Amino acid sequence: MDTLTSLTRDLVSIPSHDDEAAAGEYITAWLRDHTDARVTRDDHGNVIARKGQGDDSLAFVGHHDVVPPDGSQVGADGEYVVEERDGRLYGRGTADMKGCVAAAMLAFRDADPAGELVFASFVGEEQGGVGCQAAIEDGFAPDYAVVGEGSTGYSAPGTTDVAVAHKGRRGSTIVANGAAAHASEPEAGANAIYRVTDAVDVVRDLDFPSTTVLGHEMRGSVAVTEIDGGSAWNVIPERCAATVDERTVPGERAPLDRVEAIDGVTWRVDQDLPPMACGDADFADAVLDAATTAQDGTPEHVVKPHATDAGWLAQAGTDCVIVGAAEPGEAHTADESVSLAVVERCQDVYERVAASWPSR
Structure with missing residues (x-):
């Protein structure tokens, strides 16, 4: 046996x-x-x-x-x-x-x-x-x-x-689209990195989700963990993306969709483990x-x-x-x-x- x-x-x-x-x-x-x-x-x-x-x-x-x-x-x-x-x-x-x-x-x-x-x-x-x-x-x-x-x-x-x-874990991506231009004339384009950093400021100000399960307090978290953008030192970036790691609790999610109020910014969920x-x-x-x-x-x-x-x-x-x-x-x-x-x-x-x- x-x-x-x-x-x-x-x-x-x-x-x-x-x-x-x-x-x-x-x-x-x-x-x-x-x-x-x-x-x-x-x-x-x-x-x-x-x-x-x-x-x-x-x-x-x-x-x-x-x-x-x-x-x-x-x-x-x-x-x-x-x-x-x-x-x-x-x-x-x-x-x-x-x-x-x-x-x-x-x-x-x-x-x-x-x-x-x-x-x-x-x-x-x-x-x-x-x-x-x-x-x-x-x-x-x-x-x-x-x-x-x-x-x-x-x-x-x-x-x-x-x-x-x-x-749980919800992994998501904030994507900012702008318009490329020569870095010597930044006003001729729309800087996607600036748009993403504006979105990061929104994430930074969000309250962490929390709840109670059988008398035990659970508190989640939200953090920007990666930023990727730009193509050259002398080009205004037309695209930039930021990765967000959110640790979720039952019944609650951080309102990350608020970042979409920023011009040129979209938000997508890549993984949502309950x-x-x-x-x-x-x-x-x-x-x-x-x-x-x-x-x-x-x-x-x-x-x-x-x-x-x-x-x-x-x-x-x-x-x-x-x-x-x-x-x-x-x-x-x-x-x-x-x-x-x-x-x-x-x-x-x-x-x-x-x-x-x-x-x-």
């Missing part, structure tokens, strides 16, 4: 930054071999398994794609290097998030749910959640979800908390109870600063929380690693949630 460590090692060793197919095939085969669940792998590459029946459905949600590895994380055979030392597993995807995918697989296998229990591992999370979005479009709609992204180390070092909300807010306090409390029982520390409801697939699920009507082993700063690094003890803790939390929800 697979142990959590061996299953995690197997998953982490499979390259899945350019092509998630092999990892998806492995997860699909494992679920079919080790459970009697109804297992599908859809046309997008998402793996979804279902067991049990009831009015309520609870999903364990993860993703098996990863960001491109550092050169040191790839072996001569092309597989990812996986190393275990000092109680930690090192390798691309250990923290984000194949460790918790493995924990969810084992918890799903061992559960005897009172309602419908779902396991889902999506592709394309690192590309803006394209796999999750595709699954939702195809009808994926659990009532509740525990998403295995990192929630450890927020309230206290080593404590696995329960995230009840996270920020925030997440759990709307069911009883569910959030039940998961917190499970997390409290599973560890010596005292976990809390917390807010994550960045977007996950939970945002897409919440936008579609699923009440989500996030419980995962990764701590801030562990993912996407050349020495990415995860504590095996914390991954085991997450498996324990998932098993307890499956056993207690919905009420029997």
Whole structure:
């Protein structure tokens, strides 16, 4: 029988930054071999398994794609290097998030749910959640979800908390069009850089969006992060663009369209990853109870600063929380690693949630 460590090692060793197919095939085969669940792998590459029946459905949600590895994380055979030392597993995807995918697989296998229990591992999370979005479009709609992204180390070092909300990200571009002229006669043209800087002043004066989720204050942010314009030192620029990074909160957006009141300025949204807010306090409390029982520390409801697939699920009507082993700063690094003890803790939390929800 697979142990959590061996299953995690197997998953982490499979390259899945350019092509998630092999990892998806492995997860699909494992679920079919080790459970009697109804297992599908859809046309997008998402793996979804279902067991049990009831009015309520609870999903364990993860993703098996990863960001491109550092050169040191790839072996001569092309597989990812996986190393275990000092109680930690090192390798691309250990923290984000194949460790918790493995924990969810084992918890799903061992559960005897009172309602419908779902396991889902999506592709394309690192590309803006394209796999999750595709699954939702195809009808994926659990009532509740525990998403295995990192929630450890927020309230206290080593404590696995329960995230009840996270920020989203809206990336947008301000474009100013003017008229070119020789720089010796600036009045003969219309300076696009000046128009963009006028728009930047508008952005600078905007209030950051804020809200409250289950008693926790969330405050977003808006920042201009890039400016690109001009063609030569002696030419009045006819075009200039500025990139805006906005961290969004549920129900609120900064009124960035105000920049279009400036002559020659337009604004477009390039990416809009939705925030997440759990709307069911009883569910959030039940998961917190499970997390409290599973560890010596005292976990809390917390807010994550960045977007996950939970945002897409919440936008579609699923009440989500996030419980995962990764701590801030562990993912996407050349020495990415995860504590095996914390991954085991997450498996324990998932098993307890499956056993207690919905009420029997």
